[in-house]
Amino acid sequence: MIKGYLKYLHGILLLMALTGSMTALAQTDNFRQLHEKLQQEKDSAKYVKLLNSLSFYHHRNNLDSCFWYATKALEIALRRQDEKGKSYAYTNFALFYTKKRNLKLAIIYNYRALEIDNALSDSANISIDLSNLALAYRAEGNLGKAQEYEQRSLQLGSKYPELGDYKVDLINYLEYYWNNPAKIDSVKWALRELHTISSKKPYSMEWYESRIYETLTSIKTKPFRQTEKQLKDLAADAYRRGLPDESLTAYVLMLRDVLPMGYDIDSIAYAEKIFLLAKEIGDDEVIMKMIPKLYKHYLPGKDWRRIALYGASIRQLAMFEQSEAGKLPVVDHISYFLKEQEMQELQIASQLQQHAIEQSNLQRTSHRILLIFLLALLILLLIFTAIYCFSYYAYRRHTRALAALNAGITEKNIRLQAGDDFKNRLLSLIAHDFRAPINDILHTARLWQRGTNNQRAMLNSIGRVELDSRRTLDNFDGILRWIKSQFSDFAYHPVPCDINEMIAEIIAGIEAEAGNQSLRITTSIPDATVVAADAEMLQFVHRTILRQLITLTGNNGTIDIQVQQHAGQTTFTATGSPIAVTPPLLRLLDLPQQEDKLILVTCKDFMNKMGGSLQVKSDKPDTFAFIYQL
Structure with a gap:
């Protein structure tokens, strides 16, 4: 009996092998093309898509191949961050676990795929996910959720008929309701x-x-x-x-x-065909449904070969179920999820590393931009500095040109002003110092024209004419000398001058004038007092000072002349006392820089030419002094 069973089992296995060979030979061109393309493609998104397509193809006839291809596709999709590839792989896992009656995992993977497709706004895959959820919930017995997802999938498919899962929804709808009269x-x-x-x-x-x-x-x-x-x-x-x-x-x-509709059907023949096809495909659920029917049919007739075949199938399914119960949720599933978690951690680490690289690149870019900005700023500063320097030097040249022009104008103005001063002084000298003597001479001349019998008056008038003439001549000589000193080609050539001789000569010349006022002239001049000066200019200063003192000093007064030398400097002091207070004297005392008789200005100018100075001083109420230093 055992030999017969083994012979029968060998025949069944041979039949299954032949059937599998026939099925393999009958594979569609699409299946062969998928394998050919898979060999040509490398690690890429298209490669992941081909793996998922092969997994989906095998979910109807070879669930182990379906699971293997889906696992490979998900591993590569996670590494490449291919969201569409991940969604497709999750869909294939859901189909696999639906076929294996592990509906909890099937629903989990369907929801994962739906979450990704919603994020991608992929209407075609959303329709597929809704349809798969409807299948999973219907298999679980939750008809309410199954019908909800069926309606949502059909509504989406009716709006977009080109979606890939719309025909699957139609097939499922026909499967559930084709014989429903309502x-x-x-x-x-x-x-x-x-x-x-x-x-x-x-x-x-x-x-x-x-x-x-x-x-x-x-x-x-x-x-x-x-x-x-x-x-x-x-x-x-x-x-x-x-x-x-x-x-x-x-x-x-x-x-x-x-x-069930009452038609005459050989149910055992159909059950055997279904059993063989389900065994070939690997649909355990259909096998489990067919075995009880076939086992009960052949058991009364004691068809031991068939009973042994179905019993072995039951035992294999039981062992498989037992191993699946302990393996899929605990071993395969948990290890797979741990591996998936590890892949996610690696993905996060890769993202962090990529983020660090991007940060580094961003810093380098920002540094480069900063350097370019600083370089541009430096160039702008150099350009600005060059423009500023050019403008500064241009401004300096312009300023120097203006300064030179202004200096020329100022020099010309000074020369013009000097010329004006010269003319004004000349006119003032002529108006003041020549008018009075000439008027006296004219007055005396008129007296002579009228005639007079007084011989003494005649002699006095002749003396005044002589005095006025001499004074006018002296002033004229001084003015000529001063005019000559104002020219640009004037050169000062000092010579030794004996102060004693010069003062003695002047006193002899003004003795008559001093005698008219009963003035006494005293001198205190050291012997051999010599100074380096222009003799004519210095003598003009002496003569002018003494005549001014004679004019200012009252009758019976004294004119004291003192000369001192110290450290190479000669100080000449001529003091008159008592002084008759007159408006000219007041002006001399209050405004020593604006003397009444401009001839004194000429004296100051002479002293300046010779490197000395002249000043007016009054130490006591009744004294007045002219002091020069040379």
Whole structure:
């Protein structure tokens, strides 16, 4: 019996291997193209997309391959920060755990995918996530949430018919409600929509689904055997084209929905076909549903080979369930989540490092900008300094030119002023110092013209004429000398001058004038008192001073002349007393710089030319002195 069982099991395994080979040979061009493109692509977003596409393709016929491709895709997407790749991988994980009846994890992964797609505003993937959530909640038995997400997915799909999951929503809707009398119109609408969409892509999953449900909806209007044959033909054709899942769908619908309607169906034959297809695909849920039915059918007839086959399948599923119960949530899932957490930490560390690099680059850029700004500022300062220096030197040149021009103008003004002063002084000298003597001479001349018998008066008048003439001549000589000293080519040539001789000569000349006022002239001059001066200019000063004192001193007065020498400087002092207070004297005392007779100004000018000075001084109320230093 055991040998027979082993022979039967060997035959079953050989049949399954042959069936798998036939299925592999019947893979679509799309599947082969995915593998070819995967070999050509490297680490990139397109590579992640191809891995996810292969994972999605295998979720219908090979769940282990589905999980493997999804894991690889998620690892690369996390490392590359590919949000779309992560969302697609989470969707494939949700499909895997839905097939494995771990609905809690399926819902978690669906929500993760939905969160990413909402952030990306990806309407197509949002529709897929809503549809998958509806499937997961329906499998969990939560029909309220399942219908909510179905409606949301259909509404989004109706607005955007080009979305990839709209046809899946239509297929799910037909699966749930195709034989519901209350939804006949909705089912017809869904069939039209699905037929229109699937016609663009013949022999695809949605194309077979559309034809299967169209055949089922016509079961009441056509002979049943004809309808059954059409379904079997569609299932066989789908299997040949590498879509065993569509064959399984057709057989499951016959067994689940058509048999309860009362039609004559060989349920055991359909159950065996469903069992083999589910085992090939790896759909444990369908296997678990078929085994009890088949086991109970063959147990009374004691068909030990089939009983052993189904018993072994039950044992394998039980062992798998036990290992899954301990492995998926505790080992695979937790380790996977830990690995995912590690990837997230690495991603955060990478982001921090990238942020640090960006900060460093930003600092370098800011430093570069600051250096450029400082360099530009320095250049501007240099330009400003150059402009300022140029303006300053231009201003200095202009100022010097103006100063030179002003100096020239000032010099000319000084010369003009000097000329004006010279003319004014000359006119003043002529007006003051020549008028009085000439008037006296004219007065005497008129007296002579009228004639007089007084001989003494005649002699006195002759003496006055002589005195006035001599004084006029002396003044004229002094004025000529002063005029000569005002010229620019005048050169001062000092000679030794004996003060004693010069004073004696002057006293002899003014003795008559002093005698008229009974004046006494005293001298105190050291012997051999010699000074370096211009003899004519110094003698003019002596003569003018003594004549001024004779004019200012009252009758019976005294004129005292003293000369002192000290440290190479000669001081000449001529003092008259008592002084008759007259308006000219008051003006001399109050305003010594504005003498009444401008001839004294000439004396001061002579003293300045010779390097000396002349001043007027009154120490006592009745004395008056002229002092010069040379």
